Amino acid sequence: MMNHDDQESQTPADATLPVLSSESGTSNDTLVSRRWLLLKASIALNGVVGLSLAVPILRYLLSPVKKDSYYKRWISLGSLDQFPTGQTRLAFFKNPFTRSWDGQTDNVACYVRRMTATTFQVFAINCAHLGCPVRWFPESHLFMCPCHGGVYYANGARAAGPPPRGLFTYDWKIEEETLHINAGQMPTLSNSAELFMPTIGPDGDSKCLG
C-alpha cells in the first residue's frame, strides 16, 4: 500500500455506521470454534448442492458430444442419371441432423465422381487442410482450394499445397437406381479418417474411408 499518505480524508460517514466494524462480535474460543464448524458445514452443504447440480449442467453442456454414428444417416443424392460416367458433378443434400432454425446452413454440397456404371467416389466439399470449399475444374481435372492453395487430383488424392491428405470421402451405395451416401457431419481429420502419408502423383489413391 503506497498511496495512503495523502489521505487526510477519513470521511465522517465512516464513523457514523459502525455496523461492519471489525471490533464487534469477538467472543470466547469455544463459541468461535463452534461458529467455524457451522460455517464449514454450511460451505460443505453448498458444495454438495453445487456438485449435484453440476452433473445435470455438465450433461446438458456435453449433449452435442455424440458418436459419429449418431449423426450419420444414409441419404439419397438422387437418380444415377444425374451423374454421367467419367465426370465429376457437384451435388447437394439436406443434412439429416437439422433444426428448424438452421436456415440455409443445412444445405451441404459434395462432389460425385462416377468412374463406371456402378463405381463412384463421393468427396466432401471441405478441404482436408482447414475445411474451405474446394472447387472442381473439369478442364484440368483438379480440385483447387481458394484458401491456402491445396490441390487434389480427380480421384481425391492430394496433388499439391498444404493439405495433409486427400479429400474426405463418403461411403456410398446404390439402391433402386439412386445414389446414397452415409453423411451427416462436417468431416475433419478426427472423425473421417486417419492421417496417412499423402501419395503424391496422379496415380495415388486417396484411401479415405467415410
Added chain:
Amino acid sequence: MPRMKQNGKQVYDWFQHRLQLEGPVKEAALHPVPRRTASWWYVFGSAAFTLFFFQVLTGILLAMVYVPSAGQAWHSLNVLNHQVALGWYIRALHGWGSNFMIAIVIIHMTQVFLFGAYKYPRELTWCVGVFLLLMTLGMAFTGQVLRFDQDAYWGLGIGAAIMGRVPFIGGDLVHLLLGGPIIAGATLSRFFDLHVFIIPGLLGLFALVHVWMVLKLGINEWPMPGRLVRRSSYLKEYQELTHKDGIPFIPGALWRDLVFSAGIIAAVAVCAYIFGPIGPNGQPNPAIIQTVPKPDFFFLWIYAILAFLPPAMETPFLLIAPPIAIAALLSVPFFAGEGEKSWHRRPVAILTVSFLAVGWGTLTQLGMTTPWSPHMNAWSSDAIPVSYLRNATPLQRQGAVIFQDKQCRNCHSVGGMGGKRGPALDDVATRLTPNQLRYKVVTGGGNMPAYGKNLTAPEVQALVSFLETLHPANEAPARDAAEKTIKASEAAAAAEMHGKAPSMPNAGP
C-alpha cells in the same frame, strides 16, 4: 440559489450516508502519481477501458434488432444496414470500435512491456492483462462469427478443422464447438452466448481487477536508465518518488486520459461514418461454393502462417504454439521481475518487440494479398497479352489456349495478371529449357500438381512450345549447356554413319 445548493448537499449527504463511497473515490482520485507518468504515453489503458464500455453500449443497441438465429441473423444484419434508421451507423461503430479496441490493447501492452511495468510488484497486473488481450481477441473472433456471412461460416469451418486435429478428443471438441455435427443454428447460438454473455462478463471483471491493481499498486513510474527494481527496496523507493515528486492523479494525469479517450471515440465515429459497417458479405449457405473465405484483419497473420507451414508441422504448431505463446507472455514477469526497466538498457525487449512487429506486419501483408491462393477465375478472366502471341505459330497459340484452359493461369501470372501461387511465367523460357519445361509440366513438384495424366502428349507439346516463347525480346531462352556438345557429337556420329546408312532417323530429345 444558496437554497438549491443546500438541497443538493442534502441529497448528496443522504446518498453518501448510505453508499459511503466518498472515501474510496477520493482515495482513488487523489492518490499521488509520479510526475512524469502524467504523460501521453500513459493514456492507452484508459482508452482500452473506454472502448470496452463503448462496445458494450453499441452491442446492446445492436442486440435490439439482431436475431441470433442461423436462419435469420444474416437478414437481420441487412435490415440493420438498409432499413433501420442509422442501423448501418451503429453497426459501423461497433465494427470499428472493435478494430480500435484490439489496436489500442496491443499498443497498451507494447507500451507497458517497453516501460518494464510488468516487474515487481505488478506481475499479476501483467498476467491479468494477458488474459484481457486473449479475451479481446476472443471477442473479435466471436463477433466475426455473429456477422453470420460466408466468411463467418467458413471461418467456423477453419476453427472446427483445427479442433479436429486434437488427438483423441478432437471429434468431441468439434461437436462441442459447433453444438452438433455441422455448422448450424446451435453453432451461432453458442457463439452468441460467448460474445454477449461469457466473454464480456469475464472481460469486465478482469478489467476491474486490472484497474484495481493499478490503483492499489500505483501506476508504473517513468523508467530511468540505471534505476533498478529490487524486491527489497522498490516499494520504499516508489513511495518516495510519489511523495517527493508526485502529483494527485486528478487532475494532473486524468485530463490526458480523457482527451485521448474522447479522441479515440471520435476517431471510431469518423471511421464508422467514412468506411461504413463491415459486411455482411454473402449468405451463409454452404451450397454456395464460389467463395473465397478470409478472416478479419487481426487474424490474417494466422491465416498466413497456415499457408506456409509444412504439412507435417501444422498440427503440432496449431496445438502447441498457442499454449507456449501464452505461457511465454505469462512468464515474462517471473523471469524478469527485477532489474532494469528502461528500454534504453533492454536490447532484448526492443529486439523482441521489433521482431514481433515486423513478423506480424509481414504476415498480415501476406494475408492481405494471399499469394498462396489460386485465383479461381484467372483462367477465364485474365487474357494473355496480345504482344505475347504476335507472330506466334498455330502450335504456340494452341499452347496458349491450353495454358488458359487447364487453369495454369490460376497459379501463374502472365503480363502481371493471374495467380501468384507459382512463379510468374513472363520469362520462364530464360530459366527452363524446353525439356525442363516438359518435365515440370508432366511431373509437377513442390506446390505444383503433376499434369502428366491430365494432358495428352500433343497438349504438352503445344503448351511447352508456347512457354518457350515467354522470354524478353533481348534475352535468349535457356538452352541446355550440353546441347551443343550433344548436337555436335550426334552430327559427327551421323556423318560417320552417313556413308553406311544415310536414312538413320534423328534421335529425338
